[in-house]
Amino acid sequence: METVARGKIFVGLAGWAVFAIQPVQADDQLFIHQKQQQQALEQRLEAKAPTVRLKRPDALLPDYPDNEHPCFTINALRLEGDTAGRFQWALESAEGAKGRCLGRQGILLAINKVQNAILAKGYVTTRVMAQEQDLTQGVLTLTLHPGRIANIHFDEPASWRGRLWNAMPAASGDILNLRDIEQALENFKRVPSAEADIKIVPSQQEATSDLLVSWKESRLPVRLSLSLDDSGAKSTGRYLGSATLAIDAPFAQNDLFYANIGKDFFEHGPFGNRSRTINYFFPLGYWAFSANHNDYTYHQNIAEVSQVLTYRGKSENTQFTVSRLLFRNQSHKTTLNMRVFRRHSTNAVNGIEMKQQRRRTAGWELGLSQRSYLGNVTLDANTNWRRGTGAFGALRAPEEAYHEGSARTGIALGDVSLNIPFAWGKQPWRYYTSVRWQWSPHPLTPQDRMSIAGRYTVRGFDGEQMLSGEKGLLWRNELAWNVLSRGHELYWATDYGRVDGQGARHLAGHQLAGSALGIRGMLWGRFHYDLFAGVPLYKPKGFHTPGVSSGFSVNLEI
Structure with missing residues (x-):
């Protein structure tokens, strides 16, 4: 009986072997769609530290005075004292004193330059002084007095x-x-x-x-929020609702925890989906540790001539991340990120698993993150190298049998963004631009390829059809007006994306461009909203999308 059932299923799907080597499978696109939703959810919920920049006024020091009397020619500067070896770099700020004949004011200026260099690095209680000494040898010796924490x-x-x-x-x-x-x-x-x-x-x-x-x-350490949007796929439920429970310091260690559940809403059809996410974050000085697990299931009924097939898919993702702040000063922060991950997905028809479509992948990712404050401009940049491995019981990808893709190859990823606030007509405006890229020299599985089209990539498209490839570039732009400074942003977006690589060779085209107009903001301090409508500016012939794609998302914090 099982053999007969399997035969009917395979005929109904036009043959699983043929189905398995198509450029983008239907289930793969649903998982890709959900992956983008999951990334947007994590970006909204994950722990983000408010930036703290303790400023001190910059001291503008004059140039060295000329023609001081009496004066001594300074040929070298030395820094002595407890831990002076750690501060030798500060002497570079007084290099201009060398070769000059300095008197009392000039020597005091050299001391202040070294002192200010140390203060600029954040050592605000460390002092530099000059003891009584013989300057006839041309050497100015400074003494360091480090300020310590008691x-x-x-x-x-x-x-x-x-x-x-x-x-x-x-x-x-x-x-x-x-x-x-x-x-x-x-x-x-x-x-x-x-x-x-x-x-x-x-x-x-x-x-x-x-x-x-x-x-x-300042408030209860437990928060509940409800959200609703229309970012889902039509085949599994367009309207998605979710509830998030966030607990601040659940173990009283400055840690964070949240759990999210979501499912399709309003539509009663032969389809549905459900998602669950849990996340935990723990800081340790300049280190940070986080763990995340999420799963997603969907089902849809496919009507055939003699029967209705119930197609089900499930994916699970687990990752552990360790971060270490490598450098920070008043304007820049550099962070090293290390991550290991495991992904698992299965598909079944009428309760029978399609074992040839089973995926279990694992790997690691290493990257650097940079945040810089350039005046009132904020720059964020990330560069990462991801590598799939055979760890955690990982399986070879189904595409490897046809040389169509691999989950055990290297992928370079990166992004850079600029947030530029400015005033125009005495009103606050903001221009935001970001570029995201991906590159791999080898064919990848559909889940690892870069995909474009939809609200999370190229706006103006409904996301029901996508372009994907091993190599890609995404450029997103926003011009936003904070309407009358009331916390509501009217924005105009224009996006462009391109994909290439072996996985893109059968696509109708490689480029998309779209634009959207929207408004977002907050009401009553608890209700967040985003409403938009977009149009495609460029799409390849045969790429299907509505002439106008609209969307919304709302979130209520209880």
């Missing part, structure tokens, strides 16, 4: 949920640096219900300071 404690009894040990990267005895304080504040404030501040006060010991931490919870 104690770190709360300024008043804090809730048992407040924790210092994993938020503050510095410890007693360390040289005080503003960058450590900034990082601690970001670790505290990443928790939405927490408010924190840190003060530097003199300690009882000479050349030391205490850090007094003010910490409190």
